[in-house]
Amino acid sequence: MNVSSPDTIAATQPADWRDLFALTKPRVMSLVIFTGLCGLLAAPAHIHPTLGFTAILCIAMGAGGAAALNQWWEADIDAGMKRTAQRPLPQGRLDRTTARDFAGILCAASIFLMGFAISWLAAAILAVSIVYYAVVYTIWLKPRTPQNIVIGGGAGAFPPLIGWIAATGHISAMPVVLFAIIFIWTPPHFWALALFVKTEYAKVGIPMMPVVKGERSTRRQILAYAVLLLPLSALPWWLPGDEHTGPIYGISALVLSSVFLALSARVGLRERSGPDDMMKPEKQLFAYSVLYLFALFGALVVDRFVPL
Amino acid sequence: MTNTPKPRTIEQIRRSRNRVLGLGLGAFVILVFFISIAKMG
Numbered sequence: 001m002n003v004s005s006p007d008t009i010a011a012t013q014p015a016d017w018r019d020l021f022a023l024t025k026p027r028v029m030s031l032v033i034f035t036g037l038c039g040l041l042a043a044p045a046h047i048h049p050t051l052g053f054t055a056i057l058c059i060a061m062g063a064g065g066a067a068a069l070n071q072w073w074e075a076d077i078d079a080g081m082k083r084t085a086q087r088p089l090p091q092g093r094l095d096r097t098t099a100r101d102f103a104g105i106l107c108a109a110s111i112f113l114m115g116f117a118i119s120w121l122a123a124a125i126l127a128v129s130i131v132y133y134a135v136v137y138t139i140w141l142k143p144r145t146p147q148n149i150v151i152g153g154g155a156g157a158f159p160p161l162i163g164w165i166a167a168t169g170h171i172s173a174m175p176v177v178l179f180a181i182i183f184i185w186t187p188p189h190f191w192a193l194a195l196f197v198k199t200e201y202a203k204v205g206i207p208m209m210p211v212v213k214g215e216r217s218t219r220r221q222i223l224a225y226a227v228l229l230l231p232l233s234a235l236p237w238w239l240p241g242d243e244h245t246g247p248i249y250g251i252s253a254l255v256l257s258s259v260f261l262a263l264s265a266r267v268g269l270r271e272r273s274g275p276d277d278m279m280k281p282e283k284q285l286f287a288y289s290v291l292y293l294f295a296l297f298g299a300l301v302v303d304r305f306v307p308l
Numbered sequence: 309m310t311n312t313p314k315p316r317t318i319e320q321i322r323r324s325r326n327r328v329l330g331l332g333l334g335a336f337v338i339l340v341f342f343i344s345i346a347k348m349g
Binding site: 020054 | 316318321322324325328329339342343345346347349
């Protein structure tokens with residue numbers, strides 16, 4: 001493995017803020033911020049704009065801190081994979097101690113700021129989400145079981161729940177459904193990626209589903225989760241009380257999830273044609289899955305502010 | 309034609325990091341001020 005020696009470089013070169021920022025996985029964070037914001041805006045309650053901004057900032061800081069902890073722990077694994085080898089730690093642009101301290105400060109600051117400014121319930125859920133991602137997923141599940149992303153996927157499902165609690169102050173059916181939607185969306189999203197970077201995971205010994213159970217089983221499971229996602233995504237349309245959504249969300253969810261299901265069926269029912277297979281359907285599903293979540297949660301907010 | 313960026317000196321890295329840290333702390337103080345006002349309201 002091409003592992004640099006970050007600790008020796010650290011003695012001569014200070015940490016660049018760009019590398020610290022890269023530790024927070026900004027692209028993943030954009031989805032976290034968006035879903036958190038949608039949870040906050042879709043809630044049937046008013047929150048002061050400053051406090052709303054603070055809640056989203058805390059969610060972003062917590063997600064960034066957890067991502068930095070993930071990179072601190074997995075620096076050696078990242079160095080062995082083409083997709084992650086350019087990150088600051090495997091490149092030796094940052095030493096591990098700085099990364100760990102930066103992550104710790106971000107996590108602690110996000111929890112305390114959320115507690116003092118918004119609510120201690122939201123802060124507690126934020127703390128659980130950080131521990132879930134950094135400890136339960138990264139340290140415990142990921143190197144041990146092919147179900148890592150199924151259980152660990154819960155970590156990415158927390159933002160809308162936290163956003164909702166920040167606005168309303170309590171947990172109810174709707175944020176739990178939003179949590180469940182991201183929870184069920186994560187395996188097909190991540191396994192689509194794992195199918196075309198399978199050899200990379202195998203090289204560093206991470207037991208991702210395609211590596212352990214094989215491609216055929218992974219493809220069938222992608223399809224099964226996509227089938228489950230269709231009714232689940234439409235569930236907010238049928239929720240009772242003031243939490244249910246209108247037809248804008250309901251129809252959007254059915255259309256978006258049907259396309260998701262169609263793309264998953266293409267992946268789920270095919271076999272790789274050979275070593276030269278470009279894995280186009282898998283790449284399309286992965287790209288669409290990101291768009292899907294943005295569009296679905298976007299529809300949730302539009303539905304709230306444009307009642308039909 | 310591709311332009312390879314000049315390697316940044318330690319002093320440049322440290323200065324830009326301190327600038328970002330200063331801006332961050334300043335923004336945090338302003339945020340706390342506005343949070344206090346929002347909470348009082």
